[in-house]
Amino acid sequence: MDTQQILEIHNQELKQEIEKLRVKKGGIEEHGQLSIKGTQMVDQNGNPFILRGLSSHGIAWYPEYTNYPALKTIKDYGANAFRIAMYVEQNDGYLEEPELNKKLLFSAIENSLAADLYTIVDWHVLRDEDPNHNIDEAIDILEEVAQRYGDNPGIIYEICNEPNGDTSYDDIVNYANEVIPVIRKYAPNAVILVGTPNFCTSLSEAIENPIEYPNIMYTYHYYAGVSDCKFAMEEIERGLEGGLPIFVSEWGLDSHDAKDQHWKETSEFLDYLEKEKIGWINWSLSNKDEGYSIIKPDSSKLHSWDEEDITDSGKFVFRYLSKGKD
Ligand code: IDC
Numbered sequence: 001m002d003t004q005q006i007l008e009i010h011n012q013e014l015k016q017e018i019e020k021l022r023v024k025k026g027g028i029e030e031h032g033q034l035s036i037k038g039t040q041m042v043d044q045n046g047n048p049f050i051l052r053g054l055s056s057h058g059i060a061w062y063p064e065y066t067n068y069p070a071l072k073t074i075k076d077y078g079a080n081a082f083r084i085a086m087y088v089e090q091n092d093g094y095l096e097e098p099e100l101n102k103k104l105l106f107s108a109i110e111n112s113l114a115a116d117l118y119t120i121v122d123w124h125v126l127r128d129e130d131p132n133h134n135i136d137e138a139i140d141i142l143e144e145v146a147q148r149y150g151d152n153p154g155i156i157y158e159i160c161n162e163p164n165g166d167t168s169y170d171d172i173v174n175y176a177n178e179v180i181p182v183i184r185k186y187a188p189n190a191v192i193l194v195g196t197p198n199f200c201t202s203l204s205e206a207i208e209n210p211i212e213y214p215n216i217m218y219t220y221h222y223y224a225g226v227s228d229c230k231f232a233m234e235e236i237e238r239g240l241e242g243g244l245p246i247f248v249s250e251w252g253l254d255s256h257d258a259k260d261q262h263w264k265e266t267s268e269f270l271d272y273l274e275k276e277k278i279g280w281i282n283w284s285l286s287n288k289d290e291g292y293s294i295i296k297p298d299s300s301k302l303h304s305w306d307e308e309d310i311t312d313s314g315k316f317v318f319r320y321l322s323k324g325k326d
Contacts, residue, residue, distance in 0.1 A: 027116035051279030053081030060092035066108035069303035129165035150186035169205030207242030229265035254291030255313035
């Protein structure tokens with residue numbers, strides 16, 4: 001072997017080492033077990049920590065975007081979190097295809113942890129409205145996740161996306177009081193996210209009657225043009241003043257329909273979250289032909305996206321994700 005070849009091998013090894021270090025910064029390896037102090041999420045050293053990331057679309061609908069290189073790509077763009085959305089009663093959700101969903105969920109979890117991203121397991125209640133409707137299935141799957149990953153600091157449990165319809169806050173509390181102890185049996189330190197009434201847009205009931213467990217956060221969802229921006233920020237402010245730890249587990253911007261005002265309001269909202277050190281997740285990482293998608297519908301790339309593959313709302317999201325690299 002000549003000197004040139006040897007140098008090339010060394011160079012290659014060095015590149016791999018640098019790559020490993022890069023992937024390990026800013027995520028689970030560096031920040032460890034998260035917890036809640038007052039209303040603030042903190043890392044293992046007690047320093048305020050802001051999660052910023054993307055949600056999958058329904059995992060049985062767009063599973064191709066939960067591969068490891070895809071999640072490593074979003075980490076490189078500045079994300080430190082990935083949310084795995086598993087629908088319940090629609091879109092080939094868990095009730096329709098339990099085995100498929102389970103397989104996809106566990107492989108997405110492995111890929112996300114390997115990319116050093118905090119991984120939110122989202123029981124994606126939507127058409128099913130009240131999480132109590134399918135509480136047995138929710139407990140089965142969340143318990144299995146907790147059994148497998150109870151000692152892993154990277155897993156966060158979101159026990160119900162968007163309760164809606166006639167679901168009252170008391171219904172949510174009853175559900176949470178059943179589900180949380182099952183998770184905590186195996187994952188005593190895990191952060192758990194709890195949905196709030198009316199598609200996660202109302203915090204007032206939780207302020208009056210918070211759930212009695214530590215390391216809980218309440219979720220708030222914001223979609224410009226659907227929700228009023230000023231109201232959303234004021235509601236979150238009331239929540240914080242009332243002592244609630246808040247996490248924005250979904251926000252979205254429909255770039256097909258958004259007017260200038262909606263882009264502006266979304267910026268205002270995200271700047272507000274930054275100021276308050278509140279974590280957020282954007283909906284969603286897929287190429288579905290709809291305004292919320294990060295990837296253009298005609299892009300067939302499943303990772304390593306360049307500017308030409310990313311939609312306008314995707315570019316907007318990546319700009320905010322890059323704050324994670326500061
Ligand atoms: C939307 C998807 C869309 C799908 C629809 C119904 O973007 O492709 O057809 O769900 O399954 C939410 C929900 C989230 C919605 C999203 C956008 O949590 O599931 O996804 N949204 O409508 N709350 C507010 C907006």
